[in-house]
Amino acid sequence: MTDSDPQAESVEAVEARAADFLQRRLLRRWSEKDQAELNVWLDDATLHRVTYLRLEAGVARVEGLSDLRPPRLHRVVERLRLSFMAPFLASAVAAGLIAVFGSGAWRYFLPPPDHTYSTEVGGRALLNFADHTQIELNTNTVVHYRMTTRERTVWFEKGEAWFHVAHDAANPFTVIVGTHRVTDLGTEFVVRRSSRDMEVALLKGRAALSTDGAQTALLAPGDEAVATPVSMSVTKKTAKELADELAWRRGMLVFRNTRLADAVKEFNRYNTTKLVIADPSIADLKFTAELRTDHYEGFLGLAETVLNLRVNRQGNDILISRGFREKTKKTVRAKRSSSEAIAHARSNSEAVAQ
Amino acid sequence: MGGARTEDAVSAWFVREILPLEAVLMRYLRRNWKNASDIVDLRQEVYTRTFDAARSRIPDDARRFLLVTARNLLIDTVRHEQIVPIESMADLDALDIPSDMAGPDREAAARDELRHVKAALERLPPKDREAVTLTCIEDLPMREIAARMGVNKSTVSRHLASGLRALVDMLYGEEGRPGGKS
Numbered sequence: 001m002t003d004s005d006p007q008a009e010s011v012e013a014v015e016a017r018a019a020d021f022l023q024r025r026l027l028r029r030w031s032e033k034d035q036a037e038l039n040v041w042l043d044d045a046t047l048h049r050v051t052y053l054r055l056e057a058g059v060a061r062v063e064g065l066s067d068l069r070p071p072r073l074h075r076v077v078e079r080l081r082l083s084f085m086a087p088f089l090a091s092a093v094a095a096g097l098i099a100v101f102g103s104g105a106w107r108y109f110l111p112p113p114d115h116t117y118s119t120e121v122g123g124r125a126l127l128n129f130a131d132h133t134q135i136e137l138n139t140n141t142v143v144h145y146r147m148t149t150r151e152r153t154v155w156f157e158k159g160e161a162w163f164h165v166a167h168d169a170a171n172p173f174t175v176i177v178g179t180h181r182v183t184d185l186g187t188e189f190v191v192r193r194s195s196r197d198m199e200v201a202l203l204k205g206r207a208a209l210s211t212d213g214a215q216t217a218l219l220a221p222g223d224e225a226v227a228t229p230v231s232m233s234v235t236k237k238t239a240k241e242l243a244d245e246l247a248w249r250r251g252m253l254v255f256r257n258t259r260l261a262d263a264v265k266e267f268n269r270y271n272t273t274k275l276v277i278a279d280p281s282i283a284d285l286k287f288t289a290e291l292r293t294d295h296y297e298g299f300l301g302l303a304e305t306v307l308n309l310r311v312n313r314q315g316n317d318i319l320i321s322r323g324f325r326e327k328t329k330k331t332v333r334a335k336r337s338s339s340e341a342i343a344h345a346r347s348n349s350e351a352v353a354q
Numbered sequence: 355m356g357g358a359r360t361e362d363a364v365s366a367w368f369v370r371e372i373l374p375l376e377a378v379l380m381r382y383l384r385r386n387w388k389n390a391s392d393i394v395d396l397r398q399e400v401y402t403r404t405f406d407a408a409r410s411r412i413p414d415d416a417r418r419f420l421l422v423t424a425r426n427l428l429i430d431t432v433r434h435e436q437i438v439p440i441e442s443m444a445d446l447d448a449l450d451i452p453s454d455m456a457g458p459d460r461e462a463a464a465r466d467e468l469r470h471v472k473a474a475l476e477r478l479p480p481k482d483r484e485a486v487t488l489t490c491i492e493d494l495p496m497r498e499i500a501a502r503m504g505v506n507k508s509t510v511s512r513h514l515a516s517g518l519r520a521l522v523d524m525l526y527g528e529e530g531r532p533g534g535k536s
Binding site for chain 2: 011012014015016019020022023024026027028045046047049050051053054055056057058059061062063
C-alpha cells in the first residue's frame with residue numbers, strides 16, 4: 001500500500017490532486033463512480049490518504065462554523081437504471097400489479113428490495129435522481145424505491161419526505177403508503193406516515209390520492225389530506241402554514257401558538273434525548289418560536305425563562321414541570337442565542353384573557 | 355483481516371490524534387532542519403510513516419510516536435544525503451516534551467475553535483474565502499455559488515481548492531493559541 005518511492009510524485013502534486021477531489025465532492029454531483037475513483041487513488045499510496053484526510057479534516061472544521069445553521073444535508077445521487085426486463089415481461093408484471101392493486105389486496109404487496117434509503121433520528125437526506133426528481137427525507141424515515149426508465153415507485157415505510165417530481169406521462173410516479181397511494185401529476189408534495197395514518201400535503205401541481213376502498217381524491221395546491229385505513233379527509237392550508245410545516249427542510253421547527261405538548265412531540269422526532277412533560281397541566285401552554293430541530297436546549301431555555309417552567313435532566317430524558325411561582329398575565333420576550341429568531345411566548349391563561 | 359475497517363479506524367485516529375499536533379511537528383521540524391523548503395515534504399513523509407505504522411498497531415502516545423517518527427526520518431534523511439549539518443542534529447534528543455502538555459492545549463483549542471477557524475477564514479484571499487464560505491458554511495449548490503461570486507464554475511472550483519489548501523495549513527500548521535492574535 002505504501003508508495004515505495006514517494007519522491008516520484010511531488011508532495012505538492014499530491015495535495016493539488018487531493019484538493020481537486022475534495023472540491024469536486026463538495027461542489028459537483030458525486031456519483032458512486034467518483035467515489036470509486038477516489039478510493040482507488042487513496043489506496044494507491046499512504047501519502048495520498050494522509051493528504052486527503054488532512055484537507056478533509058479542515059473542511060469538517062470549517063463546516064463546524066455552520067453549527068448555528070441547519071445540519072448539513074447528506075446528498076445522494078442516483079442514476080435511473082435501465083429496466084432490464086424485456087418489454088413483454090414488464091407489461092406482464094405491470095398487468096399483474098394492476099390486478100393485485102385492483103383487487104384491493106395490494107396492501108400486502110411488499111416492496112421489492114431494489115433500493116432502500118433511511119435516515120436516523122435527527123438525520124436528513126436529499127436523493128437526486130437523473131430524471132430531476134428529488135426526494136428529501138426528514139428524520140427517522142425509511143423509503144424503498146424503484147426508479148427505472150419504466151417505473152418510478154416509492155414505498156414509504158415510515159417518517160416524512162418531500163417530493164419534487166419531474167412529470168413524465170409515460171412513466172408515472174407513485175408513492176405507496178400502506179394501503180394508500182399518491183400518483184403524481186407533475187408535483188411537489190410532502191408525505192408523512194405515523195403508525196396508522198398518512199398525510200399528504202400538496203404544494204404545487206396536482207396529485208391523486210387513492211385509498212384501499214378505491215376512494216380517490218384529486219389534490220390541489222394547499223390541500224392536506226389525512227387518510228386512515230378507513231377514512232380520508234382533506235383540509236385547506238395556507239401557503240404560510242405549509243411553509244412552516246416544511247421548515248425542517250431548512251433544519252428548523254416553526255411553532256406558532258403551538259401547544260407545549262405538540263412542540264415536545266416534534267422535538268422528540270428529531271432527537272435521541274427525549275423531552276417529557278411531567279405535569280399534564282402544562283401541556284396546553286402555548287408559545288411561538290422558531291428553533292433548530294436539534295436545538296432542544298433552546299426550547300428548554302424558553303420553557304424556563306418564558307413559560308416559567310422547571311427543567312430536570314433524568315438519565316436520557318428531560319422532564320418539564322411547573323415552576324414554583326407562576327407568572328401570569330405577563331408577556332415576555334426572549335432572544336434566542338442564535339440570532340435569527342426572536343421567540344416570544346405567553347402563557348395560555350393570558351391568551352384566554354385577551 | 356478487515357482491511358477497510360482497519361483503514362477507517364486508523365484514519366479516524368489520524369484525524370483525531372495526529373493532525374492536532376501539526377503545529378508541534380512543524381516546530382520540531384523547523385528547529386531541526388535547516389532547509390525550510392523541505393519542511394512540507396518532511397511533514398507529509400512523517401504523516402505517511404505514522405499512518406503506515408498505525409495500521410499494525412495504533413500507538414498509545416500519539417505525540418511521542420509522531421515526534422519519534424519525525425526524528426527517525428530526519429536521521430534517515432541525513433544519513434541518506436551523507437551530510438551531517440551539525441545544528442540539525444542538535445535538538446534530536448530534546449524531544450522529550452511531556453505528553454500531558456497535550457491536555458490543556460487541546461482543551462483550549464476546542465474552546466477557541468470557532469474563533470480560530472473564523473480568523474483563519476478571514477485571512478484567506480477574498481475570492482478563496484468566498485468560495486469556501488459559500489460551499490462549506492452556506493452549503494449552496496455550485497450554480498448559486500458561481501452566480502453569487504460572478505464567476506464561472508471552473509473558477510469556483512479553483513478558488514475552493516486553493517482556499518481549502520491554504521486554510522488547512524493555517525488551521526493545523528500554525529503556532530500559537532488558536533483564536534489569539536492572528
